Amino acid sequence: MSSPVIRRYAAFPDTSGAGERGQVGNPAGVVLAAGALDEAQMLAVAAGIGYSETAFVLHQESGRATLRYFSPLAEVPFCGHATIATAVALAQEQGPGDIVFDTPVGPIALRTRMDGEQITASFTSTTPQVRALADEVLGRLLGLLGLTAADLDPALPPRESFAGNWHPVVVLADAARFDAFTFAPGAVRALMDERNWTGTVTVLHRRGPDEFEARNLFPVGAITEDPATGSAAASTGAYLRDLGLLTPPARIVIHQGRHVGRPSLLLVDVPTDGGIVVSGTAVQIADGA
Template identity: 60%
Template sequence: MTEILRYAAFTDRPDGGNPAGVVLDASDLDDERMQRIAAEVDFAETAFITGRDGDAYLVRYFSPIAEVPFCGHATVATAVALAERGASGRIRFLTPVGEIAIETTGGAAGPRAAFTSVDTEVAELPHATVERLLALLGLDAAALSTALPPRLAFAGNWHPVLVVDDAAAFDGFAFDPDDVRAYMNEQAWPATITVLHPSGPGRFEARNLFPVGRITEDPATGSAAASVGGYLRALGAVDAPARVVVEQGRHVGRPGELTVDIPVAGGITVSGGAVAM
């Protein structure tokens, strides 16, 4: 019988952060069975270790509706689960987007994991796409930051990134999940729509739209946090090497915190804890 673990990532509380399913031995599972398990678990993603290549773990990620190329919070959850079972220190995951290096460390609140993404890319968001996103969220263009303009950012998944300066607009926007999902499918965005609000020096609050199953907003999104790191570096909004903190999950009752380390070049490192649920 397949053992399915459940962890909350980017938190030290079982009722915080982002829940992830973790299957440490999926070597006998085919695609259909993994998809069925992810739908039954009904978290944003479930990670499956499908085998080994030397000392590296082969990892795939499934949402309740489809396979996704990469998932940060499920990576952290899986690395912590492995660390709790003796595989501490440096761990390598071979994922559909490439090799992901993870460092696990102990602590009073339990193990933490830091993954380094693949190299980042940032692209323009067409004006018509920005207008459509604003309409879906019920936001006025005046709510957008002029210092941090909309972009597409990649660190394993492509994420559209919108920055909203006004706190009331950030807290107050609403959306129809079905309409957002239809547009995400049309654009072939596999992960989240990222909306940020600058909340203090070196700090952002994020809302990540991800309508899948019963989920509408993701509580803590590691791949988006890595993409945000690449976005900030590309715009010259940070003096790399730099660290920013992303708070997420308040709007869905599962607060969490992601630490984002931005080097001068290369992948972005995202770190946080995870606890069994």
């Protein structure tokens, strides 16, 4: 059996403007040939890599691969940016094309293609769900962010949205409030664990009819905000479709990562029904066994 191979990628990089120290995108670990690792070993590898998530390719055959995802602290059901990174890693090995990833949330269809000299990957999320966000829970969340209901965009009401992970989605009306809010990571983490929000807390500001900026709160270890969140992007597309705030088929653009010095760009295609398609690139950071 092949030994596991660790690779590191930055997923969804926005190359139009570099962040701090020239960094872009969301770092993800990708461990190929990981079938011999048990849960404790995968968790230890993810903690050693230190990124918000690492994807482990447990098994692979023609057109199909089995994945699990771990943060430095626990297994997570799904991770969009690590999925994109894994798809790019496999395309680099085998060439672009279609593949299905079997994940803890079900099968995820992937397509990779050459875009000039880059590989672009697209995943289609699992079937989304959108539900009301209880007023009491919303009040607690806003309080932890130093916000009130008056800060919300009245045209975009809060919801909980699922496209692989559950995310609360709140949209702020004012760009300055969006930029300035702060939070205590431990308190937000406690609420996320209580509510089983296995993804991120998704806070948005609408830049234009089809363009948003996102801050995705993900307190885990030394990390507080995620630079790019594929599952949240899919959940945002599902949220907009459920509320009738776009006319499918439609594409929205999500900017993320500016607040943590790693600009990222996510393209979200929203069909009339079914899974949401999220697209982006990934660039390799380092390699090692």
